[in-house]
Structures are given as structure tokens and as C-alpha cells.
Amino acid sequence: MARGGSNNGERGANYHTWRRMMLMALTAKNKVGFVDGTISRSMSTDLMFGSWNRCNNMISSWIINAVTREIADSLLYLDSSSDIWRDLSDRFSQGNGPCIFQIKKQLSALNQGSLDVNSYFTKLKILWDE
Secondary structure (H helix, E strand, O other), rough: OOOOOOOOOOOOOOOOOOHHHHHHHHOOOOHHHHHHHOOOOOOOOOHHHHHHHHHHHHHHHHHOOOOOOOHHHHOOOOOOOHHHHHHHHHHHHOHHHHHHHHHHHHHHOOOOOOHHHHHHHHHHHHHHHH
């Protein structure tokens, strides 16, 4: 999903992590409303249209530059950042039964072994949060 990251060969395998990081960045910039649809498109005759369009294009470019080239190519012609966000959600947010099975399997097989408590807890928490 993310550019430069490994997705272990599974399409959208890290979508939820990527989504959370993007929401954190968008929240910090006070731009979540553009992707969740609460800041709707201004009419072209509205004085705010230029500002809305500029922010929308900026957010769209952030999202497009944060995904793999293959995914980016499929998003390029969507009209708004909320359309891009919805498309990614539709494609990658579905529950993945085999993935859930693998995570449960990894959780049940996890043991501390020679790991210190912090490392063991970190591995456990990462699997649990997934």
C-alpha cells in the first residue's frame, strides 16, 4: 500500500496502518474534513471555491504520493480527495479472513524466549493491534 513499505505481497496488507498514519497527519493539518466529506466541495461561483480547490488538490497529492505507483495511477483521475479516500477504503478495508487467521496463529505461537520483556510486549501489542 504505502510507497517504500513492504506489503508482504498481499494487496493492501498495510492499509489500516497507512490509514491511521494519514489520519494523524491530516488531523495535524486540520484537513480531515476534506477526506471524510464534512468539508464539501464549494460551488465554482462561491468565493471559497479557489481555496477549497487548492486544499483539495494538496490533500489529493499527499495521498497519491503516499501510495505505490500502481495504486497512484488508478487514483489520478478521481475528482476529489474524498473520492480518493473512499476508493481506497472500498478496495482495501474489507476484513481479510486469511489475514486474521495468520495473526491469530502468530499470537498463539508467540513466546518470550530470549526476548526481553519490552521486546516481547512490543511484538505482542503489534499483533494484537492488527
